Amino acid sequence: MSLEFIEALEQIEKDKGISRDVLFDALEAALISSYKRNFGSAVNVRVEMLRDTGDVHVYSQKKVVEVVEDDLLEINIDEAKEIDPNYALDDIVEKQVTPRNFGRIAAQTAKQVVVQRIREAERGIVYEEFINRESEIITGTVSRVAKGNVYINLGKTEAILGPNEQIPNEVYNHADRIKTYIVEVKNTTKGPQIHVSRTHPGLVKRLFELEVPEIHDGVVEVKSISREAGSRTKIAVFSIDENVDPVGACVGPKGSRVQMIVDELKGEKIDIIKYSEEPKEFISNSLSPAKVLNARVNPEDKTARVIVPDYQLSLAIGKEGQNARLAAKLTGWKIDIKSESQVKTD
Structure with missing residues (x-):
């Protein structure tokens, strides 16, 4: 290892937000596996990577016992005391056993571990960003259609628009820009999986929040929605200010606000209903x-x-x-x- 490697870890910490200590711990764990794979899996070893230079040392570990049953894992108490009189039963005796060509293996392992940790960290960042956006609307572009699923490019990741979440008869072409509703965000071994919908009633509610300032500001409330996606939606609205007509606010000047939503939903009819407690x-x-x-x-x-x-x-x-x-x-x-x-x- 080299000082350039240490500097690279420091840069990764700064750019990716991954702690240098976390990387060192991961590297040491990976190097133990590499050592056992290349130089003998039967022994217990500890790998130490010096934080200031990146130098790697491997130490074999043996437990101090009275009667040795496995000389790869244990050492007799008398032999241990010859090394150091202070050793007692159950102590661990360490001996440096760093192989001559271990530096090459260490460098190769380090690269793999760092790349993997960067990938994991980036996935974690994406997951944390989108888990807080469940039940929100998001805009993306259609990247591909495969096996009935529509994959939507969100920039940092892709979202999946499943067959049951697609508006009937709606056509999704490559590079189409569409709005969807985030139904669920899962953290999987392959990274975050974001499931979105074009049929969820929540999409209509969020579209009205975007287009109607009175809803966004809380003056007009959406009380309930019923929807048959691609065909018709009914939305019940209520105003907490008697001077504000909730239906008129949603319709907008010359129907402009509701028309924007109808256009986004490719012509789906929308009935705006005045809610009443009666x-x-x-x-x-x-x-x-x-x-x-x-x-x-x-x-x-x-x-x-x-x-x-x-x-x-x-x-x-x-x-x-x-x-x-x-x-x-x-x-x-x-x-x-x-x-x-x-x-x-x-």
């Missing part, structure tokens, strides 16, 4: 764009019966029941929708 009002609002004539609620089993004009029945139910389904999910109530004529014949 179940009747909230349930009625949730069936937008349909107009509700009357609603009766049963708080005990959270069921509601809603009456709409005849010509609005199909609108209230929606294509394949989607509008009613999203309204029920948004409010948490089971909703039974009837037309005026149906009620009269009941």
Whole structure:
């Protein structure tokens, strides 16, 4: 080893934030394995790397015993006292056994260990950065598509957009810039694994936070979201300031704010619903764009019966029941929708 090597370790400590002592400890452990692999695995050894020069010394270790059963691991008490009268039973006797060509092996091992530790440290830094960003939105570019997964370049690492997290019929082309929602960050042996989603309701919420200052500032609150990704979303909003219209704030001037979100979601329809603590009002609002004539609620089993004009029945139910389904999910109530004529014949 050389002074250049010590200087390199100091630079790594400065640039990568890896403690020099941690590197030395890792190097010494790796050198023990290298010694045993090359010069005999049956012996106990200690490797010492001098912190100021990088010089490497190998010491064999033998335990002081009365009766020697393995002379590679043990030494008789009488022999030990010949070396040093102060030795007692169970002490460890060390003897320098550094091989002549061990410097070359040490240099090779050191390079491998340092590279590995740098890689581990960089992975750790990436993991710490992204574990704190779960449930946040992130922007990246599509790097590749393989086996149904879309891999998104985030700069320092890649995120995985699994098949179930992709918006139906959305096409992902190389270098496309897209926003995703971080669902989970795992620390694996191969480094951090970041799973993202384009279908999670949280993506819609975060997009509104980005586009609507009143939500970002806490004046307007998102109370609930129900979503069928790629098709339609309902979002219930509430204003803590009676002078601020929560729906208007989310729609924006000439619909500009909500249109930005619709564009990001490739045309997904978004119904912005005014939240109310009064179940009747909230349930009625949730069936937008349909107009509700009357609603009766049963708080005990959270069921509601809603009456709409005849010509609005199909609108209230929606294509394949989607509008009613999203309204029920948004409010948490089971909703039974009837037309005026149906009620009269009941």
